[in-house]
Each structure stands twice: as structure tokens, then as C-alpha cells.
Amino acid sequence: MFNHLSSSFKITFAYLIFGILWILISDTLTNILSHTIENIQTVQLIKGWFFIFFSASILYFISTKLFKNLQQAKDEADEAKALLENIINNAPVRIFWKDKNGLFLGANKLLLEDIGVKDISTLLGKNDKSLHIQETSEYMQDDQYVMKFKIKKLNYIETLTDKEGNRKILNTSKVPLLNKNGEVIGIIGVFQDITQHVEIENQIKKQEALILQQSKFASMGEMIANIAHQWRQPLSIISTSATGIKVQKEMGMLTDEFEFESLDSINENVQYLSKTIEDFRNFFKEEKIKNEVDIEEILSKTLSLVSSRLKNRNINIITSYERIVFETLETELIHVFINIINNAIDAFEDVTTEKFIFIQTQQTSNAIVISIKDNAGGIDPNILNLVFDPYFTTKEFSKGTGIGLYMCKEIVVKHLHGKIDVKNVEFDYKEKSYKGCEFTIEILI
Ligand SMILES: Nc1ncnc2c1ncn2[C@@H]1O[C@H](COP(=O)(O)OP(=O)(O)O)[C@@H](O)[C@H]1O
Ligand SMILES: [Mg+2]
Structure with missing residues (x-):
């Protein structure tokens, strides 16, 4: 606004000055140079015409420029309005x-x-x-x-x-x-x-709940298989001891010493059975409360749950622990470790060389890192990025569900706010080279 006024004022002022100067100078010159009245009249007439032409040209020049600018501003405003309407309509x-x-x-x-x-x-x-x-x-x-x-x-x-x-x-x-x-x-x-979005989200939630349910059954299955393994040996000891007592009694050869020894052995093994069932029962308890735990304790509980499968297949566990105490969901973490170790045990099926599972724990400035590595040959690189997908399995129908690692990822990411990754590794141990895969779990603290 101020600019318009000052420009208009400047133009008018310049015109005024020019007009005054023109009249003063031209009149003075005419009076000096013209000697007759007729001469002066003719010069004045020419001056007048000249001034009119000159003013008209300036007026023409200024008005065309002004109208052009005005049109340009209007075009720009129309364009901006159309663009705005376009944006609003197409957003x-x-x-x-x-x-x-x-x-x-x-x-x-x-x-x-x-x-x-x-x-x-x-x-x-x-x-x-x-x-x-x-x-x-x-x-x-x-x-x-x-x-x-x-x-x-x-x-x-x-x-x-x-x-x-x-x-x-x-x-x-x-x-x-x-x-x-x-x-x-x-x-x-x-x-x-967002109707569709909400519907899809609900479907995903239902699907997740279903997978969770299935995974519970699947891990229950894996656990029962573990219990069966774990119980085979003590049950056979109990049976042998009881049969021994009975046979010796029938033959009249039963000594007190043998009887006590056998009864002690039966008692010991029954207590072992009762302890394992207690371990498994704890494992299935629905508890979602974090408590303070020692990582070493968690891993030794895990190993005791799979101990008989490890023993049966001659798998050596090599551990390297740092003492780390932190708050976590214990059962869920055990669940993750069991799934990973069970997979390693499965992978050893056709392996004839010495078998190892290396477990290492480490504390960094902001996380606890647990790595579980085997020498069972590794995972085909083409499927390495699929192993955490639900239902992805390379095992026979009766042996694999493809839920284990999916659940591990769910637990680590959603419940423990951490990360889980897998990679194939080649490494030396006791001067021999091995290939396998390594799972790394990182839990932020
Ligand atoms: N330690 C391992 N060595 C080789 N392959 C593995 C290992 N762990 C997992 N896998 C591969 O990842 C797949 C998915 O594992 P998982 O989700 O536990 O399902 P499942 O054990 O039921 O097949 C397995 O079928 C297997 O091909
Ligand atoms: Mg599995």
C-alpha cells in the first residue's frame, strides 16, 4: 500500500517538476531568441503541441505498463486459486x-x-x-x-x-x-x-491371536516330546529296580543291601521326575511380570529342559557367560532359547562330526547380547530371510510347524523390546573349521 502511494507520488512529482521546468526554461528561451510577437506565438503553439504529445506518450507508456502488470497479477492470482482448488480437491x-x-x-x-x-x-x-x-x-x-x-x-x-x-x-x-x-x-x-484400515488391523490381530494359540500348542508339543525324552531313562531305572527286587524276592535271594539300594534309586528317580514336571509346569505358567534374573540361571534352566535331547544326540554345550543380572520376562526368554536350541538339535540330525552349541552372553553399554551358535551346517542363504516368517519350515509335516522362530521374534521385539537376527558363520574350534548359524538376541536395558 505504502509502496503504491510513494510510486504514484514520485511519478506525479517528477511530472510536475518537468512541467514547471519546461515552461520556465522554454518560455525564457523563446523570449530571448524570438524578436517578434508572431514568432513568439508560433513557438508557443509548437511548444503546446509538443507538450500534449509528450504527455500523451508518457500517459500511454505508464498506463500500458500498469495494465500489463495488473493483468499479470490477476493471472497469477487466478493460477494460485486454481492450484489451491486443485490441491484441496485432489488431496x-x-x-x-x-x-x-x-x-x-x-x-x-x-x-x-x-x-x-x-x-x-x-x-x-x-x-x-x-x-x-x-x-x-x-x-x-x-x-x-x-x-x-x-x-x-x-x-x-x-x-x-x-x-x-x-x-x-x-x-x-x-x-x-x-x-x-x-x-x-x-x-x-x-x-x-479409515474403515478399511481398522478392519485389516482387526483381522491381523485375530490372525496373531490364532498364531499365538497355535504356537502355544506347538511349544506344548515340543515340551511333551522333551518330557518323554527326559522321563525315558528314570522310568527304565525305576522299572529295573522294582523288577530286580521282585525277582530276587521270588528267588529268595533278596538282600537288605540290594533292597535299600534299589528303593533309594527308585526314590531318587521319582524325585527327579517330579522335579522335571515342576519345571515344565512353571514354564507354562501365564506370567507376564518382569522379575530380576541372572542370565546364567536362565540359560541353565533352559539347558536342563532340553538336557536329555542334547545327551541323546551327543551334543556338547560350550558356554562363555558374563554375570548379568537384569529385569525381564523369564519364561518368555526361556521360550526363545528353547526354540533356538531345539532348532539346532534338529539341524544336527544328519551331522556325523562332533556337535557343538556355543552359548555366549555379553553386556554392552545399553544392551544384553546373547548369541547361540551351532556347527550344524547353517541355513540355505536363499531362505535365510524367511526363517522368522510364520509357518515357514523346511521340516517334514510331523516335525516342523514354522512357528518357533516367528514366536521368538514376536517375544523379543514386542515383549522384551529387543532384536533378534540370524546369520551363517564359519569358524574354527580346537583347530578344526566348522560351518553353522548364529542367532543373536539383543535386549535393551
Ligand atoms: N540352527 C539352525 N540350523 C539350520 N536351520 C535352521 C536352524 N534354525 C532354524 N532353521 C531353519 O528355520 C526354519 C524355521 O524354524 P522354526 O520357525 O523354528 O520352525 P520349525 O522348527 O517348526 O521348522 C527351520 O525349518 C529350519 O529350516
Ligand atoms: Mg523350531
Whole structure:
């Protein structure tokens, strides 16, 4: 504004000065150079014509420039308006704006489609009540709230139910519309239809719950197999001892010493059975409370749960522990270790060389790192990135479910807020080279 005034003032002032100077100088020169009255009259006439032509040219020059600028500004404004309309109409969200009384000032195409309005003109100047939507009073309350307190209401979930009862789920944000003095003159709202998104999310949750259920059965299966292994030897000792007593008694050869020895052995083994069943029972307890544990203790509990499978297959466990005490979900962590060790035991099936599982723990500045490495040959590189997928297995139907590592990842990432990775490794141990895979679990502390 100030600029326009000063430019206009400058042009007028320059013209005024030029005019005055022209009259003064040209008149003085005419008087000096012309000696007769006729001469002066002729020169004055020429001067007058010249001045008119000169002024007209300047006027023409200035007005064309002004009109050109004006047209250019109008074109630019039209272009900006069209671009803005284009953005509003094509933005992948529903947009509307209303005045202070909640009457529609505008809305984009997507919103019109959503509420079944063909032409924007039928909406302008009306309030939400004209929309035949069940939730209108809630919408209007929200509008009033945002405008009255001049605050933003962002990303809240609400519904839109049309007169046929079709319900959509919306993610809505409303902000006050301000004039340049910062006063509230209305409201701007945007919303997204997230119905499909919510449905997909619900499906995923159901699917996850199903997998969790299946994984419980699967790990129960693996556990029962472990119990069966674990019990085979003590049961056979109990049976042998009892049979021994019976046979010797029948033959009249039973000595007190033999009887006591056998009964002690039976007792010892029954206690062992009862302890293993207690271990497994604890393992299946639904507890989600973190308690303080020693990583070494957790790993030795894990190893005792799989000890008979390890012994049967002559698998050596080589450990290198750092003493680390931290808070965690003990049962879940044991679950993860058992799954990884069980997989290593399975992988040793066709291995004839010496078998090793190396377990190492380490504490870094912000995490506890546990690595479990075997020398069973490793995982085919083509499937290395699939092993954590649900149902991915390379084992026969009766032997693999493909749930184990998926569950490990779920537990480590979602419950323990950590990371789990696997890689193939080549390494030397006691001057021999081996190949295998290494699982690394990192739990942030
Ligand atoms: N230590 C390992 N050595 C070789 N392959 C492994 C090892 N651990 C896991 N795998 C591979 O990862 C797959 C997925 O494991 P998992 O999710 O526990 O399912 P499952 O044991 O039921 O097959 C296994 O089928 C196997 O091919
Ligand atoms: Mg497995």
C-alpha cells in the first residue's frame, strides 16, 4: 500500500517538476531568441503541441505498463486459486471449512462424494443438520469446542453413519480458522476414512491371536516330546529296580543291601521326575511380570529342559557367560532359547562330526547380547530371510510347524523390546573349521 502511494507520488512529482521546468526554461528561451510577437506565438503553439504529445506518450507508456502488470497479477492470482482448488480437491483427505455459525463455506470433492452431495452449492450456507448423518450433534459440539477455546483437536476417531445405517470410521482433525488478526472466524476440518484400515488391523490381530494359540500348542508339543525324552531313562531305572527286587524276592535271594539300594534309586528317580514336571509346569505358567534374573540361571534352566535331547544326540554345550543380572520376562526368554536350541538339535540330525552349541552372553553399554551358535551346517542363504516368517519350515509335516522362530521374534521385539537376527558363520574350534548359524538376541536395558 505504502509502496503504491510513494510510486504514484514520485511519478506525479517528477511530472510536475518537468512541467514547471519546461515552461520556465522554454518560455525564457523563446523570449530571448524570438524578436517578434508572431514568432513568439508560433513557438508557443509548437511548444503546446509538443507538450500534449509528450504527455500523451508518457500517459500511454505508464498506463500500458500498469495494465500489463495488473493483468499479470490477476493471472497469477487466478493460477494460485486454481492450484489451491486443485490441491484441496485432489488431496487424499476430506476437507471442509465453515463460518463461525457452523455454516459450510466450502468442501472438497471427496467429502461431497462421502456425504452423497452432488453439487457444492447445495451445501454452502447450511449446517451439519442438513447432511442426514446420525452423528451431527457430536460434530457440531466439536466445532463449537474448537472455535470457542481456539484450540486444535487432532487425529481423533469418530464415526459417520448415513441414513441407510452404513457406518464409516473416521480419523478427524479440526482447527480454528483465523483471520489475519488472529481472531476465530470459523473452522477447518479434515478427515480420513479409515474403515478399511481398522478392519485389516482387526483381522491381523485375530490372525496373531490364532498364531499365538497355535504356537502355544506347538511349544506344548515340543515340551511333551522333551518330557518323554527326559522321563525315558528314570522310568527304565525305576522299572529295573522294582523288577530286580521282585525277582530276587521270588528267588529268595533278596538282600537288605540290594533292597535299600534299589528303593533309594527308585526314590531318587521319582524325585527327579517330579522335579522335571515342576519345571515344565512353571514354564507354562501365564506370567507376564518382569522379575530380576541372572542370565546364567536362565540359560541353565533352559539347558536342563532340553538336557536329555542334547545327551541323546551327543551334543556338547560350550558356554562363555558374563554375570548379568537384569529385569525381564523369564519364561518368555526361556521360550526363545528353547526354540533356538531345539532348532539346532534338529539341524544336527544328519551331522556325523562332533556337535557343538556355543552359548555366549555379553553386556554392552545399553544392551544384553546373547548369541547361540551351532556347527550344524547353517541355513540355505536363499531362505535365510524367511526363517522368522510364520509357518515357514523346511521340516517334514510331523516335525516342523514354522512357528518357533516367528514366536521368538514376536517375544523379543514386542515383549522384551529387543532384536533378534540370524546369520551363517564359519569358524574354527580346537583347530578344526566348522560351518553353522548364529542367532543373536539383543535386549535393551
Ligand atoms: N540352527 C539352525 N540350523 C539350520 N536351520 C535352521 C536352524 N534354525 C532354524 N532353521 C531353519 O528355520 C526354519 C524355521 O524354524 P522354526 O520357525 O523354528 O520352525 P520349525 O522348527 O517348526 O521348522 C527351520 O525349518 C529350519 O529350516
Ligand atoms: Mg523350531
